[in-house]
Amino acid sequence: xxxxxxxxxxxxxxxxxxxxxxxxxxxxxxxxxxxxxxxxxxxxxxxxxxxxxxxxxxxxxxxxxxxxxxxxxxxxxxxxxxxxxxxxxxxxxxxxxxxxxxxxxxxxxxxxxxxxxxxxxxxxxxxxxxxxxxxxxxxxxxxxxxxxx
Numbered sequence: 001x002x003x004x005x006x007x008x009x010x011x012x013x014x015x016x017x018x019x020x021x022x023x024x025x026x027x028x029x030x031x032x033x034x035x036x037x038x039x040x041x042x043x044x045x046x047x048x049x050x051x052x053x054x055x056x057x058x059x060x061x062x063x064x065x066x067x068x069x070x071x072x073x074x075x076x077x078x079x080x081x082x083x084x085x086x087x088x089x090x091x092x093x094x095x096x097x098x099x100x101x102x103x104x105x106x107x108x109x110x111x112x113x114x115x116x117x118x119x120x121x122x123x124x125x126x127x128x129x130x131x132x133x134x135x136x137x138x139x140x141x142x143x144x145x146x147x148x149x
Contacts, residue, residue, distance in 0.1 A: 049088055050137060053119040056085040056100055057139035060117045064102070069145045072113055076102040088121040096121065111145030 014022075060083065064072055075081075085098040098121035105114040120136045 049121070049123075049135065052087045053085065053098070053121065053135070053137040054139070057117040057119050057137060060100060060102060061115065061139060061141050064115055064141075065143065069111070069113070069143065072115075072143060073104050073106060076115075077104040077106075085119050085121070098122075113143040115141045115143055117141075 064076065067075060081102045081104075083100045083102070085100050086095075088096060088098045098119060100117060100119045103116040103118070105116075107114065117139045118136060119138075120134050123133055123135050
């Protein structure tokens with residue numbers, strides 16, 4: 001089908017195929033852009049959760065450093081040495097109280113304690129859609145007898 005032209009011989013507009021092709025390209029670009037935005041939002045949430053957990057672990061380590069060396073093993077080497085961590089969300093996007101735990105290992109050769117703080121919270125695995133997946137962050141430190149922190 002011949003194109004319509006004006007008096008100067010220039011075409012007067014776009015054909016339906018050209019318009020449809022342009023719309024298809026634009027739609028593809030919008031879909032890619034939207035998926036990048038959603039992916040960025042999810043990654044921001046995950047990063048924020050890990051920051052909350054890391055800050056809770058570091059805070060607990062600092063709290064432990066405030067105790068006398070002999071008191072640390074007695075206070076934190078029990079099954080009850082767990083503590084709440086606030087600000088984390090579960091797989092339903094509701095705020096939950098995650099749990100942290102402290103483990104103290106005694107090095108009998110040196111006057112050192114190996115302290116491990118673990119924060120664990122329930123999340124939904126994006127790939128498998130399994131709501132029974134857990135994220136975990138672990139912070140470790142050494143505590144030396146008589147050291148000034």
